[in-house]
Amino acid sequence: MPELLGRLFGPAPALAQEPAGSAAFMTSFAPFILIFVLFYFLLIRPQQKRQKEHKAMLGALKKGDKVVTNGGILGTVTAATKDVVTVQVADNVRLRILRTEVMGLQEEVAGAPAAKGAKAGKAQKGDADDAGETSEKETKG
Numbered sequence: 001m002p003e004l005l006g007r008l009f010g011p012a013p014a015l016a017q018e019p020a021g022s023a024a025f026m027t028s029f030a031p032f033i034l035i036f037v038l039f040y041f042l043l044i045r046p047q048q049k050r051q052k053e054h055k056a057m058l059g060a061l062k063k064g065d066k067v068v069t070n071g072g073i074l075g076t077v078t079a080a081t082k083d084v085v086t087v088q089v090a091d092n093v094r095l096r097i098l099r100t101e102v103m104g105l106q107e108e109v110a111g112a113p114a115a116k117g118a119k120a121g122k123a124q125k126g127d128a129d130d131a132g133e134t135s136e137k138e139t140k141g
Contacts, residue, residue: 057108058099061085066106069097074106 061067065077067087075087078094085102088094103109 054104057104058102061099061102068103068106068109070101070103 061077061080063077063079066074067077067085068074069087073087073089073095075089075095077085078088079086080099083099084096085099086094086096
């Protein structure tokens with residue numbers, strides 16, 4: 001039976017020889033090196049740049065800056081020390097938070113409610129006025 005299989009399929013073809021020495025090393029690890037380079041330029045380097053900008057922003061915090069914390073609290077800086085920032089969030093309400101917990105300035109943070117809230121509040125008020133006018137017309141008519 002083994003002779004029959006040997007005749008049908010023939011001898012196994014000779015495998016291609018591997019390059020010798022460092023050439024084999026480079027060809028086997030080239031994809032890994034390429035992936036690392038891509039990760040560096042697409043992920044690691046931009047993250048380091050954002051961290052550097054955030055650290056500079058935290059160092060430049062001063063009284064009067066409008067900030068957003070990591071917890072989503074909006075407020076105005078009233079005092080700042082090396083590690084702690086005092087943020088006023090309402091009249092007579094001040095919070096002491098760690099400087100590192102400040103996510104960013106309200107103008108820089110995308111989708112900050114301060115920028116959208118004023119416009120949305122006016123639109124809602126206008127909608128309510130329009131709704132009131134229609135209900136008055138309906139009651140008169």
